[in-house]
Amino acid sequence: MNTVVVYTSKYGSTEKYAQWIAEALGCKAKKLSELSSKSLSAFDTIIYGGGIYAGAIAGFKKFLSKLGSNDNKTLALYIVGLTDPQKQDAYTEIADKNIPPEWKNRFKVFAFRGDQRFSRMSTMHKLMMRVPKSMAEKKPPEQRTEDDRMFIENFGKDVLLSDKGFILPLVDYIKSAE
Ligand SMILES: Cc1cc2nc3c(=O)[nH]c(=O)nc-3n(C[C@H](O)[C@H](O)[C@H](O)COP(=O)(O)O)c2cc1C
Numbered sequence: 498m499n500t501v502v503v504y505t506s507k508y509g510s511t512e513k514y515a516q517w518i519a520e521a522l523g524c525k526a527k528k529l530s531e532l533s534s535k536s537l538s539a540f541d542t543i544i545y546g547g548g549i550y551a552g553a554i555a556g557f558k559k560f561l562s563k564l565g566s567n568d569n570k571t572l573a574l575y576i577v578g579l580t581d582p583q584k585q586d587a588y589t590e591i592a593d594k595n596i597p598p599e600w601k602n603r604f605k606v607f608a609f610r611g612d613q614r615f616s617r618m619s620t621m622h623k624l625m626m627r628v629p630k631s632m633a634e635k636k637p638p639e640q641r642t643e644d645d646r647m648f649i650e651n652f653g654k655d656v657l658l659s660d661k662g663f664i665l666p667l668v669d670y671i672k673s674a675e
Contacts, residue, residue: 505556
């Protein structure tokens with residue numbers, strides 16, 4: 498099978514996962530910006546990965562426009578965020594919001610945990626990270642969720658949470674679809 502991992506990554510976590518997946522499947526990993534619609538159409542199995550930014554999956558709309566309306570491909574989506582992937586509801590909500598209705602049943606979705614690279618963040622992103630932290634701080638401590646505590650504790654830090662083990666269900670899914 499002709500497989501490719503396509504990704505959009507701002508600070509490297511989604512790229513790292515793309516390389517791990519490509520290595521496990523013996524295929525290539527490519528940045529979305531490096532692929533045209535025509536070059537994408539050559540693949541039978543396409544895995545797209547994007548980091549989550551304020552609930553949006555980076556590059557996913559552009560990826561869909563490059564993909565066109567091809568029905569014959571095996572498609573998988575992995576999304577990378579700071580929320581604990583054990584909290585499937587949070588990721589299901591993000592997938593629901595980001596995948597247009599006509600694509601809903603076409604993608605098998607996987608959620609992975611990424612790193613927070615505060616030291617590399619743009620000024621805009623550092624400012625944006627203040628919002629969930631301030632909201633969390635306004636809540637009485639006993640009402641704070643795990644994410645709230647994480648936003649407070651991790652603000653300003655580099656926190657490395659990526660783990661190669663997360664890719665296994667995706668790799669198994671692709672291997673069984675091939
Ligand atoms: C401005 C900003 C907004 C973010 N919003 C979310 C979010 O809504 N949910 C989440 O789980 N992670 C969120 N994150 C964390 C990123 O998804 C996480 O750091 C991920 O590893 C980024 O992947 P990348 O480095 O490949 O782009 C946000 C990070 C930044 C900088």
